[in-house]
Amino acid sequence: MDDRYTPDAAEDSRPAGLFDSVKSLLATLVGMAHTRAELITTEVEEQFARLVSLLVWGLVALFLAFTGVILSAIALIVLFWDSNRVLAAGGLAAVFVVLAVIAVLGFIARAKARPRLFEASLDELSKDRNQLESQ
Numbered sequence: 001m002d003d004r005y006t007p008d009a010a011e012d013s014r015p016a017g018l019f020d021s022v023k024s025l026l027a028t029l030v031g032m033a034h035t036r037a038e039l040i041t042t043e044v045e046e047q048f049a050r051l052v053s054l055l056v057w058g059l060v061a062l063f064l065a066f067t068g069v070i071l072s073a074i075a076l077i078v079l080f081w082d083s084n085r086v087l088a089a090g091g092l093a094a095v096f097v098v099l100a101v102i103a104v105l106g107f108i109a110r111a112k113a114r115p116r117l118f119e120a121s122l123d124e125l126s127k128d129r130n131q132l133e134s135q
Contacts, residue, residue, distance in 0.1 A: 032128060039121045050114065057107040064100035068093055 071093035078085045116122075 036121055036124060036128075039124060043119075043121055050110075054107065054110055057103060057110060061100055061103035061107050064096050064103055068097035068100050071096055 071089060075089035075093050078089050
């Protein structure tokens with residue numbers, strides 16, 4: 001074995017310096033930022049899916065409401081014709097109006113139940129800040 005001094009051996013045995021500490025701190029901060037960015041991306045995707053769901057429920061509610069209005073108008077026109085046509089048209093109109101009301105209530109319930117935008121990301125960033133302040 002050769003016991004001569006080599007720079008690699010000196011670097012392995014010396015304690016971590018200021019630059020190593022800064023490098024480690026930067027690596028930790030970049031890792032935290034990466035995790036938070038992934039969380040924000042997930043939340044944006046969830047909000048997009050929620051928005052699409054609201055849009056679909058709104059379109060269903062509008063379609064059923066318009067169908068109910070048209071069938072109600074047909075029922076009024078048919079009202080002056082023979083006997084049972086009015087009952088059938090009125091029954092169909094009532095069914096579509098009830099379905100439209102249900103769709104509107106579903107839309108309102110989903111609109112009111114919306115979570116705060118980026119809530120999980122903000123909570124995690126708050127935890128990170130508290131942890132860094134306590135150290």
